[in-house]
Amino acid sequence: MYKVIGYGGTRAFRLLWMLEELHIPHRHDRVMPFTQAARDAVPGGRLPALELRDGTILQDSTAILSFLADRYGALTHPPGSVERAVQDGWTHRVGERIDGPLMNWTTFMQGHGTPPVPEVRTWVADCLAEGFAAVAESLPDTSWVTGEEFTIADIVLGHCLHWAERYQTMPEDARLRAYLARVRRRPAYLAADSS
Structure with missing residues (x-):
């Protein structure tokens, strides 16, 4: 299951919204950026982040949206078009x-x-x-x-x-x-x- 790390009032909202659009189950760890909890999750504490099922952590909301769109072939147009x-x-x-x-x-x-x-x-x-x-x-x-x-x-x-x-x-x-x-x-x- 994917885990969104970040407070919903920040750019983490984009990830939560995308996962809802795709009907993908996920967990949400409500963590404010640049706090100790954020630094424990990712170097520097910059959020949001998405933890994949294998433990890989992705950062940058726009990059994560692109990753999810390409992975699921949804909410995006074909590459090269x-x-x-x-x-x-x-x-x-x-x-x-x-x-x-x-x-x-x-x-x-x-x-x-x-x-x-x-x-x-x-x-x-x-x-x-x-x-x-x-x-x-x-x-x-x-x-x-x-x-x-x-x-x-x-x-x-x-x-x-x-x-x-x-x-x-x-x-x-x-x-x-x-x-x-x-x-x-x-x-x-x-x-x-x-x-």
Whole structure:
């Protein structure tokens, strides 16, 4: 049985959601990143992590999503296809434009490390706003980012919007709000959100 290591309010939510989408039984060890319990689980304590049945531990939420999608042939387009390139483009775009700035914002909000000077905080907020605008502008007129098929790119974007709303940094953009509403109707999202 797979074991998700990480607190559900972090990027571990992506792994829990993916496993629910795939109907794969799993355990969830609720561990906050960078705590002693996290360092006991993985070097450095950076979470989330996924422990495989043989004890191998994988790290990085996006890499784990890709691993699971490829392993089970689900929530992804075939490797080498144009559709896969579009999917990967979305995954990387969201990671760069929204996920990175959100992680910085989270670090500020939780008081980790040296408090940033006001100019840095403003710069991160501006990067996040620009990232949301760029993603919203490029959203296709389809249910999901690569068309009508839900993929791991949607898990990454859906989680980032969920995360942004928690930190009250979600813009009032109607396209992003409609997208998040579609995400919230997915039974696997609801199951992961309650775990």
